[in-house]
Structure formats: structure tokens, C-alpha cells
């Protein structure tokens with residue numbers, strides 16, 4: 001019910017605010033209701049124990065008789081005080097317990113939602129945000145949201161009910177005291193809303209600066225090697241310092257407004273209690289108020305304001321929260337790039353066909369692929385070659401359905417890939433990217449990424465097929481060796497061989513490989529050749545090839561230029577044509593590419609001895 005009301009509000013706000021995240025609580029409404037109840041009980045319990053104590057003190061100081069607080073129950077005032085104190089402590093404990101249960105449930109939902117959004121945006125990032133910024137959203141923004149829903153929302157409900165109860169108690173003691181306090185309640189509660197606009201702007205700015213600082217820091221950490229090589233570390237640190245300065249300026253502005261709010265709230269609270277004391281004293285002097293009830297009246301006056309002052313402290317964070325929620329929602333609402341129709345068509349075999357495929361990224365730069373045709377059968381290895389930017393990776397991305405074709409179609413075993421469930425498609429095509437990512441887990445865990453249940457002998461078989469057995473054997477703890485962050489403890493060639501083994505382990509019949517364009521040593525190069533020779537026997541292999549030695553191994557070579565196929569055939573046929581392929585081979589020969597055997601010796605770049 002509460003979530004429905006809030007969802008309605010959220011819709012009116014264009015789902016841009018914190019309330020836009022309320023649908024997250026679907027399925028957790030009972031937990032949310034209990035958290036709110038616990039908040040009310042905890043705040044109410046604190047006020048009740050203070051009021052009970054003040055009532056006893058008033059009676060004791062004035063020597064007034066202690067009436068039976070609960071007639072018929074036989075509980076003395078002291079016992080009642082003890083019971084209330086214990087109950088209040090119990091309510092606080094329950095609040096902490098239940099709100100943490102909600103917090104952890106929310107963190108899980110938030111992180112899954114953020115991951116799903118990032119996955120829908122893959123292989124690009126969301127709205128061009130950088131890794132560090134996305135990391136800040138997934139951690140600090142998500143934490144802010146979790147804190148609001150699990151720990152603050154309940155306090156808001158308590159801050160509404162407990163002051164009303166205190167005001168009612170005060171009214172019962174003397175209506176004039178309640179009337180004197182009421183304007184202060186309204187003023188304290190409304191302070192954050194006077195400053196809300198500035199809070200929103202400042203919160204958004206501070207979070208944006210924090211995101212930029214995170215992004216820059218991650219970038220510097222990732223580029224440490226390059227910075228050291230080119231001696232630019234100091235310059236980049238200076239940029240980091242400038243970004244830190246921008247963040248601290250934004251935070252100072254945010255802090256000074258927050259300080260102003262705090263000062264106003266503290267001032268108003270003090271003034272309210274003094275006013276209550278003054279009004280109470282005048283009433284006692286005029287015999288309008290029983291002296292024994294004076295301490296209780298003061299406690300109720302303070303108790304009415306404390307929960308409001310507490311939540312206004314968190315309300316000061318509303319600006320930050322709103323900005324964080326907007327950033328989280330951007331990821332949550334990231335539209336899927338492709339529609340998963342999830343139809344259960346079953347391909348007859350692993351034959352891949354690109355049929356007159358046209359595609360552009362919709363950035364006004366025209367088509368990247370234009371009338372692209374390609375066929376690839378099981379047992380065949382096709383190499384896709386061309387200058388940088390010719391559209392080779394785009395063709396691979398279309399086969400993996402990171403994007404859908406603009407025109408024409410791509411089929412596997414006769415089925416248009418748009419009619420295959422995306423999961424099923426990704427089980428058919430195993431992809432080995434150029435920049436292989438290995439997680440900082442054991443080699444075996446990394447190999448099992450696409451086949452978590454694979455038995456060890458299957459893992460070993462895939463490793464042998466990928467000619468990577470020597471890589472594993474050379475590691476200090478074999479399959480149990482930790483790969484290091486992003487697999488940094490392994491060379492590029494070793495990483496690629498392990499990635500091929502990982503792809504083979506999935507048993508996908510089609511292997512799509514974006515060959516590393518960086519140089520490999522002779523050992524890695526030869527191992528990869530042997531691997532291709534074996535793998536292509538029972539796979540359809542499409543290689544985005546950069547090394548002449550790999551290209552020569554292909555059964556067919558397709559030469560792309562500006563998104564169009566300009567030549568295709570075998571290595572020797574294409575060389576004799578004397579066209580783009582011959583040019584590409586000639587320029588490869590002038591670069592330090594390791595080309596084994598005969599004419600393809602390692603040739604140094606021109607100008608070097």
C-alpha cells in the first residue's frame with residue numbers, strides 16, 4: 001500500500017527523484033512495514049521512558065503522592081518506569097535488527113539492478129560514463145539509497161507520529177503549553193525545505209565532482225604503466241589535485257549550507273524548550289499547572305522536537321539523495337539495445353551467414369557495414385582483415401547481438417539470430433576478445449567462466465586443445481594459481497591461449513576470435529597456430545586477424561574496406577591480385593610482426609638495422 005502511494009508520487013515526479021526507486025521495494029513491503037513500525041516503536045519508546053522518568057521525578061521532588069499509574073494491574077510507578085525502559089531498549093534493538101535485514105535485501109536488489117543496466121548497455125558504458133563514475137554509482141550512490149530506505153524512511157514516520165503524541169500529552173497537561181510549542185514544531189520541520197533547492201543543486205554538483213574524481217583516479221591507476229614510461233605521472237597528479245580541489249569546493253558549499261540548517265534547527269529547538277520552560281513556569285506560578293507535572297511537560301516539549309530535528313538532519317541529505325537516485329535510475333532505466341524475443345527456434349547446424357548486412361551506429365556518420373555478405377561453415381576458418389576502422393569488430397558485435405543489423409540478416413543454421421533467445425545465441429558463439437579479461441581468481445575458475453560445472457578433465461582437455469598446457473604447467477601452483485588483477489601476471493599471448501581454452505570449454509560450435517594485434521613471441525605464436533589447426537576441425541572459426549601468419553592459415557580471407565567486402569579468397573590468390581590485401585601484407589612486412597618460415601621471417605621495421 002505504502003509503496004503504491006509512493007509509486008504514484010514517483011510517477012508524478014517523472015520518476016526522477018528518490019521515490020522513483022520505490023518499485024525496488026516490491027516483494028519487500030512486509031519488511032518495509034515492519035521497519036517503519038520498529039522506527040515508531042523505538043522513537044516512541046525513548047519518549048515514553050523519558051516521560052515516565054520525568055513524571056516520577058516531578059512527584060518525588062514535590063513530595064506528591066504516587067498514584068497507581070495502571071489501576072487494576074498492581075504495577076507501581078517505579079516498576080512501570082523499569083518496564084518502559086526495557087521495552088524502549090528492546091524496540092531500539094529490534095529496529096537495528098529489522099532495518100539491517102531490509103538494508104541487505106535492498107543492497108542486493110540495487111546491485112543486481114545496476115549490473116543488469118550495465119549489461120544492457122554492453123559493450124558500451126551507460127551514457128558514455130567512465131568506469132570510475134560507474135563504480136561510484138554502484139557503491140556510494142547505492143549505499144546512499146540503501147541508507148535512506150532502510151534507516152531514514154522509518155524515522156520519518158516516527159517523526160510524524162511521536163511529536164503528535166507528545167503534543168497531545170502536552171495538550172492534556174495544559175493546552176497553552178502545546179499552543180506555545182506548536183509554531184516551533186512547524187518551523188523546525190520546514191527549515192530543510194526552505195533550503196531544499198539549493199541543497200538539491202549543491203548535492204548534485206558534489207556527487208558529479210566525486211564521480212569525476214573517481215573516474216580520473218581509476219584512469220590514472222589503469223594507465224600507471226604509460227604514465228611511468230612517458231614520465232607524465234606528475235602532470236596527471238596535478239590534474240587529480242585540481243579535481244580534488246573542485247570536489248572540496250563543492251563540498252564546502254554543501255557543508256556551509258548544511259551548517260546553516262543545523263544552526264537554525266539547533267537554535268529553534270533551544271528556543272522552543274526555553275519557551276516551554278517560561279510558559280510552564282508562568283503557569284506554575286499562577287497555579288494553572290501542577291508543579292509535579294512541570295518536569296514531564298518539559299520532557300514532552302523536548303521529546304516532540306527531537307525526532308523532527310533528527311530527521312531534518314537526514315533531510316539535509318535530500319539533495320545528495322535525489323542526485324544519487326537520478327544517477328542510479330539512469331542505469332536502472334537503461335533501455336535494452338536489442339529485444340530478446342526468446343523464441344525457441346533451433347538452428348540446424350553451426351553455419352553462419354551474414355546476408356547483405358547493413359549497419360550504422362546512428363551517430364550521423366553513415367553505415368559502418370554496407371551489403372556485407374559472409375558465410376562460414378563448421379570445419380572452416382575464415383579471416384576477416386582490413387584497415388583499422390574498416391568494420392571488422394562491428395561485424396563481430398552484430399554476430400554476438402550487442403547490436404541488431406540495420407538491414408539484411410544474420411543467421412545460424414538457417415535461423416535469423418533475432419529469433420534466437422540471447423542466452424542460446426551466446427551458447428552457440430564463443431568469443432575470445434582482443435583484450436582478454438581474467439579475474440583475480442584461480443586459473444581453473446577463470447577457465448570455468450562459461451562452464452562453471454565443467455569437470456577437471458574437461459578443463460584439461462580444453463587447455464590442451466588451446467595449446468595452453470605449458471602455460472598452466474609453468475605457473476607456480478598450476479590451475480590453482482591466482483591470475484592477478486586483470487590477469488596481469490600472465491603475458492598477452494598466455495592470456496589469449498587461456499581465453500581460447502575458456503571459450504572451448506563452453507562447447508560452443510562457433511568460435512569468434514579477435515586476435516591480439518600486439519606482437520607475440522615465437523613460442524606463443526606457434527602455439528596459437530597449432531591451436532587453430534586443431535580447433536577448426538570441429539568448429540566454425542571466424543578470426544578478426546592481424547598477424548599475417550594467422551591470416552595465411554585461414555581457409556578463406558575476407559578483405560573489408562569502409563564496411564564493404566573488396567576482396568576475398570586464399571592468401572596466394574589475393575596476393576597475386578595486387579590490391580588492398582597485397583598492400584596490407586606489404587605494410588605488415590615492414591612492421592615488427594613475427595612471421596615464421598620462408599619469406600615471412602621476422603622483419604624489423606624500416607630504418608632499423
Ligand SMILES: Nc1ncnc2c1ncn2[C@@H]1O[C@H](COP(=O)(O)OP(=O)(O)OP(=O)(O)O)[C@@H](O)[C@H]1O
Nearest residue numbers: 124361363368386387388389390391392393394395
Ligand atoms: N560503439 C560505437 N559507437 C559509435 N561508433 C563506433 C562504435 N564502435 C565502432 N565505431 C565506429 O565504427 C567504425 C568501424 O569500427 P570497428 O571497430 O568495427 O573497426 P575495426 O575494423 O574493427 O577496427 P580495428 O581493427 O581498429 O579494431 C569506426 O569508424 C568506429 O569509429
